[in-house]
Amino acid sequence: xxxxxxxxxxxxxxxxxxxxxxxxxxxxxxxxxxxxxxxxxxxxxxxxxxxxxxxxxxxxxxxxxxxxxxxxxxxxxxxxxxxxxxxxxxxxxxxxxxxxxxxxxxxxxxxxxxxxxxxxxxxxxxxxxxxxxxxxxxxxxxxxxxxxxxxxxxxxxxxxxxxxxxxxxxxxxxxxxxxxxxxxxxxxxxxxxxxxxxxxxxxxxxxxxxxxxxxxxxxxxxxxxxxxxxxxxxxxxxxxxxxxxxxxxxxxxxxxxxxxxxxxxxxxxxxxxxxxxxxxxxxxxxxxxxxxxxxxxxxxxxxxxxxxxxxxxxxxxxxxxxxxxxxxxxxxxxxxxxxxxxxxxxxxxxxxxxxxxxxxxxxxxxxxxxxxxxxxxxxxxxxxxxxxxxxxxxxxxxxxxxxxxxx
Numbered sequence: 001x002x003x004x005x006x007x008x009x010x011x012x013x014x015x016x017x018x019x020x021x022x023x024x025x026x027x028x029x030x031x032x033x034x035x036x037x038x039x040x041x042x043x044x045x046x047x048x049x050x051x052x053x054x055x056x057x058x059x060x061x062x063x064x065x066x067x068x069x070x071x072x073x074x075x076x077x078x079x080x081x082x083x084x085x086x087x088x089x090x091x092x093x094x095x096x097x098x099x100x101x102x103x104x105x106x107x108x109x110x111x112x113x114x115x116x117x118x119x120x121x122x123x124x125x126x127x128x129x130x131x132x133x134x135x136x137x138x139x140x141x142x143x144x145x146x147x148x149x150x151x152x153x154x155x156x157x158x159x160x161x162x163x164x165x166x167x168x169x170x171x172x173x174x175x176x177x178x179x180x181x182x183x184x185x186x187x188x189x190x191x192x193x194x195x196x197x198x199x200x201x202x203x204x205x206x207x208x209x210x211x212x213x214x215x216x217x218x219x220x221x222x223x224x225x226x227x228x229x230x231x232x233x234x235x236x237x238x239x240x241x242x243x244x245x246x247x248x249x250x251x252x253x254x255x256x257x258x259x260x261x262x263x264x265x266x267x268x269x270x271x272x273x274x275x276x277x278x279x280x281x282x283x284x285x286x287x288x289x290x291x292x293x294x295x296x297x298x299x300x301x302x303x304x305x306x307x308x309x310x311x312x313x314x315x316x317x318x319x320x321x322x323x324x325x326x327x328x329x330x331x332x333x334x335x336x337x338x339x340x341x342x343x344x345x346x347x348x349x350x351x352x353x354x355x356x357x358x359x360x361x362x363x364x365x366x367x368x369x370x371x372x373x374x375x376x377x378x379x380x381x382x383x384x385x386x387x388x389x390x391x392x393x394x395x396x397x398x399x400x401x402x403x404x405x406x407x
Contacts, residue, residue, distance in 0.1 A: 027056060027064055031071040034079060050079035057082075062090055069096035076103040087112040091119050098123040106133045113137055118146065125149035130156040139165050144173045151179035158185045167194050177202050181209070188212065192362045196299070200343055203303050207347065211355035217245045243287075244361045247354075249312050251287040258285060263312060271321035278325075286312050292364045297326060302340055304363075306348035310356035319348055 030053040034046055041049075057065050069086045072078050073096045087094050087108065094116065097104065109124050110133070121138060124130065125146050130153060138146050139162045147166060150156050158166070163183070167190045170176045177198050180186060191210040195203055225242060233239045250263055260266040263285040270278045274297065283293025286308060296304040302323070309319040320341070324330060329338045337345075351359075 023056070023060075024064065027053070027060065027068055028071075030056070031068045034082070035071060035075055047079060047081075050082050054081050054085055057085060062092060065089055065093045066096060069093050070100075073097050073100040075101070078103060080108070083108045084111060087120070088115045091117070091123075094120055095123060098127065106131055109134045110137050113141065118143060121146050122149050125153060125156070127153075128155050132157050132159040132162065135159075136162040136165075139169075142169065144169070144176065147173075148176060148179060151176060151183060158183065160185070160187070163187070163190055170194055171197050174199070181205050188362065189366075192359060193366065196295070200301060200303070203301065204347070204350075207303075207307075207351055207355075207359065211351055211359050213352075213354050214245055214358055215354065218247060221245060240365070244365055247357075249287050249357050249360070251285055254284040254287075260285070264314065264318065267314060267318045267321050270325035272325065273327075274322070274325040286360075288360070288364050295363070297322075302328065302344040303347050306344045307351065307356050307359050310348050310351055310353055311360040313353065316345060316348060319345065 030049055033041065033049045034053060036046070053068070057068060060068075065086065069089070072082060072086070078097070078101060083097070083104065086097055087104075094112070098112075098120065109127075113121055113124065113134075121141070121143065122145065124134065125138060126149060130150065135150055135156050135158050138150060139158070147169060150158075151166070163180075163185050166176060166180055170180060174197075177194065180194070181191070181202060188210045191206045195206050198206065221242070224238075225246065228235070228238050228242055255262065258266070258281055260269065260281060263282065266278060266282045266285055270282060279293055279297050280290045283290045286293070288296075288308075296308055299305075305322050305326075306319060308314075309316075309322070320330070323341055323344070328340065330341055332338050
């Protein structure tokens with residue numbers, strides 16, 4: 001039996017064989033055929049060529065696949081079998097299509113979302129004219145960096161549900177708030193909920209942009225109030241809507257049942273120390289449900305107090321009385337007005353009565369009247385998947401109160 005030949009360590013290793021020129025040429029020619037205009041090639045011939053090209057690309061090196069992708073990026077419609085292969089490829093290959101190919105369908109992009117990396121998804125988020133379907137799919141994946149990229153893309157478009165999902169995400173990702181506030185798709189129903197966990201600057205923006213007047217509604221339904229009154233306010237849906245629209249904020253009927261002669265008297269009593277009973281009375285006299293009042297009084301920022309006072313016609317002194325009753329600092333170490341109180345007073349001065357009423361009534365509508373037993377159960381269980389079963393105010397309550405119930 002002969003022994004194996006010994007290996008000479010001083011021999012120069014054999015250089016790797018250069019890539020076959022024929023393969024490179026064949027890949028180029030096949031890509032050229034796929035790119036022929038419809039006048040030169042029919043759909044079946046294009047599909048057959050694409051199938052052959054796919055088989056070759058599976059064993060091609062990255063540089064070869066990238067060249068083919070760049071060639072195909074000029075097509076208005078890339079064969080689906082090639083799209084699926086190249087969009088899932090390494091980033092240099094997929095980039096050529098994701099950045100430059102105009103003919104990628106929503107189905108192509110969504111398929112890529114679920115079978116590629118975060119870097120791929122970021123390129124999709126940067127595309128011109130990302131549609132609602134693709135944007136919503138990316139938002140549902142819950143990657144903050146991708147959502148942030150989408151929000152910065154002025155040509156991207158979000159559905160109402162997609163914006164609601166981002167609103168919920170801002171609670172744990174505050175860096176998204178300022179970007180979301182610039183989006184044209186954001187509506188009062190989103191902004192008023194997000195208000196509860198935003199910082200002072202974002203709150204100011206929300207109040208300036210979304211605290212709208214109800215004058216057009218009041219003019220449109222002015223005669224309906226008399227009709228509803230003549231019917232004894234028997235229709236609960238009409239009564240709820242008209243309560244949102246009407247000009248008067250204070251609840252006159254509540255005074256007859258209250259131990260206080262007026263809302264002003266209740267606020268005066270509160271400055272000696274806010275109790276649960278006094279807080280509930282202030283809520284009733286202000287036309288609010290106790291749950292809404294509790295949310296306002298426990299808010300750490302204090303701006304909702306300014307909204308409450310302005311909407312109900314209370315003076316600045318009443319705002320200071322509530323501040324004192326909640327045991328919040330009124331002055332700083334130098335004796336000047338505490339910065340937090342000064343900020344809240346500025347909000348009071350900034351907002352008009354009618355606009356403050358819009359905000360306050362929206363909070364009351366979304367945080368209390370929407371809380372059906374089913375919604376309360378969903379909030380307690382943290383079942384955010386059940387949000388789809390509810391209306392706009394019910395979803396608002398879910399977002400704003402879900403963590404309060406978990407405390």
